[in-house]
Amino acid sequence: xxxxxxxxxxxxxxxxxxxxxxxxxxxxxxxxxxxxxxxxxxxxxxxxxxxxxxxxxxxxxxxxxxxxxxxxxxxxxxxxxxxxxxxxxxxxxxxxxxxxxxxxxxxxxxxxxxxxxxxxxxxxxxxxxxxxxxxxxxxxxxxxxxxxxxxxxxxxxxxxxxxxxxxxxxxxxxxxxxxxxxxxxxxxxxxxxxxxxxxxxxxxxxxxxxxxxxxxxxxxxxxxxxxxxxx
Numbered sequence: 001x002x003x004x005x006x007x008x009x010x011x012x013x014x015x016x017x018x019x020x021x022x023x024x025x026x027x028x029x030x031x032x033x034x035x036x037x038x039x040x041x042x043x044x045x046x047x048x049x050x051x052x053x054x055x056x057x058x059x060x061x062x063x064x065x066x067x068x069x070x071x072x073x074x075x076x077x078x079x080x081x082x083x084x085x086x087x088x089x090x091x092x093x094x095x096x097x098x099x100x101x102x103x104x105x106x107x108x109x110x111x112x113x114x115x116x117x118x119x120x121x122x123x124x125x126x127x128x129x130x131x132x133x134x135x136x137x138x139x140x141x142x143x144x145x146x147x148x149x150x151x152x153x154x155x156x157x158x159x160x161x162x163x164x165x166x167x168x169x170x171x172x173x174x175x176x177x178x179x180x181x182x183x184x185x186x187x188x189x190x191x192x193x194x195x196x197x198x199x200x201x202x203x204x205x206x207x208x209x210x211x212x213x214x215x216x217x218x219x220x221x222x223x224x225x226x227x228x229x230x231x
Contacts, residue, residue, distance in 0.1 A: 016054075016110055017044065017048050017054055017057075017228055018041070018044055018045075018048075018228050018229065020054055020057075020058065021044050021047075021054070021057050021058070021061070021081070022036055022044075024057075024058045024061050024062070025040075025061055025081055025084070028061050028062060028064075028065040029065070029077075029078060036081070037080065037191070038211060038214050038215060038218065039080060039081075039082065039188070039191045039192070039207075039211055040080060040081040040082070041214060042207055042210035042211035042213075042214050043081050043082055043085065043207055043210070044057075044081065045210045045214075045228075046203070046206045046207050046210050047088060047092075048228060049206070049210075050206065052088060052089070052092045053092060053095055055091075055095065056088060056091040056092040056094075056095050057088050057091075057092075059087075059088075059091040060084050060085075060086075060087035060088030060089070060090065060091040060092075061081075061084045061087070061088065063087045063090075063091065064078070064083060064084040064086075064087040064088075065078065065084075067087075068083075080191075082192070082199070082207075085199050085203070086199075089203070110154075111230055113147070113148070113151050115230065116147060116151060116227075116230065117144065117147055119227075119230045120140055120143060120144045120147065121144060122223075123140060123223045123225060124137045124140040124141055124144065125137075126221070126222070126223050127140070127168070127222060127223065129221070130220055130221070130222060132171065132175070133168065133171065133172075133222070136164060136167065136168045136171070139164050140164070140225070143157070143160060143161075154227060157227065158226065158227050158228075161225040161226055161227065162225070162226060164225055165224065165225040165226060168217075168222060168225070169213050169216055169217065172216045172217060172219070172220050172222055173216050175220060176216060176219060176220075180219060181212075184211075184212055184215040184216070184219075185212070187215070188208060188211050188212065188215075191211075192204065192207070192208075
């Protein structure tokens, strides 16, 4: 007999990456109502995709604000997660060098089966509102029809959703005009300007990619499909 959903163990915090980073940044900044910008969300996705451990991201945020508070003359408030980028990557490198190999820590399922069903159904309905994306919505519906089985292998489901999201982004990009894409590029350059010295060229390139993908979906009111956005 297949195990019931509540009996399945998951890697701890695997799908809480975005929420954990957001909450730690807000706590460190001392403003719980601070809203993350598209650039902030793109940066979190960059860390996640690059394999930066959640613990390294949280430590990096704490170290950044500790150093900021210890400065005799603190200038402006920290208004972007990009300010923490150097310390986060330093923590990730330190962990990669000293952390021994360990088994995966297990925890309770990060969300309920019902929450997952609602997430996929809502995304499918939102996508159907945009003409030309019916194929993406139908693919989501097929996943939804088999969700009880897929719930026992969320990492495989995440891979399927990521592939589907890539397809949707490519389609959405083809619907935007050159002026739309140029406007998004200019907004990105403006937001990145204060932080360019804090990131390497490869890091900036990855962040640009994630940010522009985010903007493409926002322009057409299309949702992110990754389970990391199930909040």
